[in-house]
Amino acid sequence: MAEISRQADAVHRTRTPLSRQRVLSAAVALADEGGVDALSMRKLAQELGVVPMALYKHVAHKNELLDGMIDVLVGEIDPPVADTDWKTAVRLRVLSARRMLLRHPWASGIIEARMKARAAPTPAVLAYLDSMIGIFRAGGFSVGLVHHAMHVMGSRLLGFSQELFDDAPGREPDPDAPPPEEMAARYPHIAELASAVAHDAGSVVGSGCDDQYEFEFALDLTLDGLARLLP
Amino acid sequence: MAEISRQADAVHRTRTPLSRQRVLSAAVALADEGGVDALSMRKLAQELGVVPMALYKHVAHKNELLDGMIDVLVGEIDPPVADTDWKTAVRLRVLSARRMLLRHPWASGIIEARMKARAAPTPAVLAYLDSMIGIFRAGGFSVGLVHHAMHVMGSRLLGFSQELFDDAPGREPDPDAPPPEEMAARYPHIAELASAVAHDAGSVVGSGCDDQYEFEFALDLTLDGLARLLP
DNA sequence: ACCTGAACACCGTTCAAGT
DNA sequence: ACCTGAACACCGTTCAAGT
Numbered sequence: 415m416a417e418i419s420r421q422a423d424a425v426h427r428t429r430t431p432l433s434r435q436r437v438l439s440a441a442v443a444l445a446d447e448g449g450v451d452a453l454s455m456r457k458l459a460q461e462l463g464v465v466p467m468a469l470y471k472h473v474a475h476k477n478e479l480l481d482g483m484i485d486v487l488v489g490e491i492d493p494p495v496a497d498t499d500w501k502t503a504v505r506l507r508v509l510s511a512r513r514m515l516l517r518h519p520w521a522s523g524i525i526e527a528r529m530k531a532r533a534a535p536t537p538a539v540l541a542y543l544d545s546m547i548g549i550f551r552a553g554g555f556s557v558g559l560v561h562h563a564m565h566v567m568g569s570r571l572l573g574f575s576q577e578l579f580d581d582a583p584g585r586e587p588d589p590d591a592p593p594p595e596e597m598a599a600r601y602p603h604i605a606e607l608a609s610a611v612a613h614d615a616g617s618v619v620g621s622g623c624d625d626q627y628e629f630e631f632a633l634d635l636t637l638d639g640l641a642r643l644l645p
Numbered sequence: 646m647a648e649i650s651r652q653a654d655a656v657h658r659t660r661t662p663l664s665r666q667r668v669l670s671a672a673v674a675l676a677d678e679g680g681v682d683a684l685s686m687r688k689l690a691q692e693l694g695v696v697p698m699a700l701y702k703h704v705a706h707k708n709e710l711l712d713g714m715i716d717v718l719v720g721e722i723d724p725p726v727a728d729t730d731w732k733t734a735v736r737l738r739v740l741s742a743r744r745m746l747l748r749h750p751w752a753s754g755i756i757e758a759r760m761k762a763r764a765a766p767t768p769a770v771l772a773y774l775d776s777m778i779g780i781f782r783a784g785g786f787s788v789g790l791v792h793h794a795m796h797v798m799g800s801r802l803l804g805f806s807q808e809l810f811d812d813a814p815g816r817e818p819d820p821d822a823p824p825p826e827e828m829a830a831r832y833p834h835i836a837e838l839a840s841a842v843a844h845d846a847g848s849v850v851g852s853g854c855d856d857q858y859e860f861e862f863a864l865d866l867t868l869d870g871l872a873r874l875l876p
Numbered sequence: 877a878c879c880t881g882a883a884c885a886c887c888g889t890t891c892a893a894g895t
Numbered sequence: 896a897c898c899t900g901a902a903c904a905c906c907g908t909t910c911a912a913g914t
Contacts, residue, residue, distance in 0.1 A: 878914085880912090885908095892901090894898085
């Protein structure tokens with residue numbers, strides 16, 4: 415059913431000419447639908463009712479497509495709120511970035527992949543970082559201190575949650591995983607923590623973690639730590 | 646030349662029978678050499694002087710290969726130091742994890758990819774986390790507090806530096822990047838920070854960032870923040 | 877029963893042929 | 896000059912044929 419309407423869309427879109435903006439929007443939509451693995455030049459072209467090579471008129475190669483997508487996403491982050499202290503301004507903006515990231519769960523993957531390829535930040539990311547540095551500077555941070563602050567915040571500035579593992583529910587239990595009692599014997603501290611958190615959560619099924627709460631907890635601990643460095 | 650000795654290795658290894666351990670070691674070595682992009686089932690088989698399908702006797706599929714590699718890497722992290730306070734113990738272990746990560750720069754990529762695929766942590770990672778939780782518990786953290794602590798530490802527990810972009814030197818300047826003066830006009834706060842850091846670094850060419858210093862700065866700020874939560 | 881070559885269904889991108 | 900189909904060099908994995 416989704417298949418049929420997508421086909422119709424593709425046929426319809428054949429009329430309107432391709433543009434970089436339309437290519438990027440379609441790429442974001444495609445990744446939103448099926449994850450970043452579902453995003454290939456060939457599938458994107460099909461979605462747009464166009465031959466694969468036609469895309470190369472608007473993006474030089476796939477990496478440039480990914481760059482453009484990142485800029486689209488960073489453009490979705492709210493601008494800084496004026497007339498507040500630095501801590502509130504940073505906090506609100508980071509939480510806005512996090513909402514963007516939750517809307518596009520695949521985004522952190524391509525941003526990190528880009529970073530690991532040692533590519534320079536995209537213009538939109540540079541503008542975002544520049545604005546963030548500006549907030550710290552206006553809040554009284556020296557240049558040296560804001561440098562450390564940017565490193566401390568790291569990818570959390572863009573709303574990354576930097577979990578070590580995803581404990582969200584909905585994971586199908588591994589059929590050949592050891593039984594719970596054996597797990598508890600082998601990893602007693604994890605078991606203690608997991609049972610306490612599960613009990614604590616009450617109605618929440620599966621993982622008892624409130625990811626939003628934990629994110630804000632870590633963010634506030636970090637911001638408070640930075641505030642303590644101010645003269 | 647490296648090509649020739651690798652070929653000789655491959656021929657020699659044909660004699661000794663394949664084992665899961667040998668497959669994993671060769672995979673780690675291959676990734677160390679050429680990055681994770683250079684690691685394919687086909688190239689790995691060639692390196693081992695074996696037909697690609699022979700690998701599937703020892704790993705069910707590529708994801709299981711990656712899992713095995715992660716366990717090899719986590720096994721390289723030093724065991725916890727006994728007879729110290731929790732903060733020192735955590736600090737030393739995280740710094741050991743970071744040294745492992747610096748030896749294998751591709752490791753964070755596959756660990757994060759695994760996490761994003763919502764796969765359960767590997768046994769070695771579970772054991773590592775269990776041991777870390779144990780250190781916090783012995784240090785007087787309640788179950789609830791250690792839960793928050795694990796979220797706050799996040800992937801930094803494994804030595805991840807969670808930078809937003811890699812400012813290391815050695816990046817070839819983008820030929821169609823805007824000239825420095827235009828960059829400075831467009832991103833004034835980044836320019837101010839960059840010039841101050843570069844001046845500060847003295848002899849260091851390119852990026853003036855001391856990544857190790859910044860990592861420890863962020864780690865200590867986090868640990869101090871956690872210490873302040875203890876009763 | 878074990879091993880393995882060919883084949884399948886993809887991928888990003890090049891390039892030459894068609895308009 | 897523009898557009899595009901076929902082709903190239905890969906990839907992980909299936910499967911049937913060979914020993």
